[in-house]
Amino acid sequence: MAKAEDFEIFDVGRVELQSGEVLPDARLAYRTYGSLNAERDNVIILPTFYTGTHRRNEGFFGPQRAIDPGRHFIISINLIGNGVSSSPSNTSAPFDGPRFPKVTLHDNVKFQKRLLTERLGVRRIALVAGWSMAGSQCYEWATQSPAMVHAILPFCASAKTSPHNIVFLEGVKAALQADQTWNNGNYTEPPIRGLKAFGRVYAGWAYSQTFFREGLYRKLGFETFEDLLVGWEQDHLNWDANDLLAMLWSWQKADASANRLYEGDLCRALKSITARAILVPCTQDLYFPPEDNEIEVRHIPNADLRPFDSPWGHCVANPGNEPEFAHFLDRCASELLAQ
Secondary structure (H helix, E strand, O other), X not given: OOOHHHOEEEEEEEEEOOOOOEEEEEEEEEEEEOOOOOOOOOEEEEEOOOOOXXXXXXXXXXXXXXXXXXXXXXXXXXXXXXXXXXXXXXXXXXXXXXXXXXXXXXXXXXXXXXXXXXXXXXXXXXEEEXXXXXXXXXXXXXXXXXXXXXXXXXXXXXXXXXXXXXXXXXXXXXXXXXXXXXXXXXXOOOOHHHHHHHHHHHHHHHOOHHHHXXXXXXXXXXXXXXXXXXXXXXXXXXXXXXXHHHHHHHHHXXXXXXXXXXXXXXXXXXXXXXXXXXXXXXXXOXXXXXXXXXXXXXXXXXXXXXXXXXXXXXXXXXXXXXXXXHHHHHHHHHHHHHO
């Protein structure tokens, strides 16, 4: 987890959520990189992804890259539920643990917009980019504030979580909740067996069948796929179980049209996007397949589909896994920013 000095806090205050619940003291954690230029048109928004923080987003930009803090004002914003922004693990009773209110990605982006306009003085965004759940927030930005967003670059993501994706998430959730220590979220010690099971099940979906067949886990330093599974177990022991499930709920409910403006009409929501868009799926992603983006691109007025083929599957975008994907992504971002 990030250290306190690594980020700033924007106090959103009391908020009424799409779920009908209330979060009395919402806090949004963020970090900025670079400076706002005189024209105030160099702003790039990087929301965070599932089990990601602003620190993990640092792998998507750098000196001499398409997104460069030397040229851009980068705002990396932590997802509600990720343990840095307001979450079950850091919220006081009676809203702690399993009593934490249900928060959608629509809510998240609504809070993010307040951060930009009320504290940072931003009115125009050059690019919103992100991986997985962060990519889903790109669609939220483009449909909630079309006049504000110049371009979006969602990768390994979708505007609406598909039924199959929801089923995948139900599997990892069930594995976690099967631990007796879970106690309906009222655990007095971490549900270690459940967290390990969560990580072990998740690993089978994060990469493609080809990844395991060809033993590509060795490139990550694992001698066998069992070693990889143990690594995923250990990674998830670092997370609070209620935080994981709070974010998982947000992921399952992701839908850029599920609001009063579009009333569940996804085609209408996508057609409202005026931002220039490049959608980047991985052809071997097991839960954000390119077919979802193929449907979306038909309805977004100014969008291109740029699939990337890789056995790394969904984890092709994890910084450091696939250098060629990073180059590919930079080329897409450069194109959008040049326009």
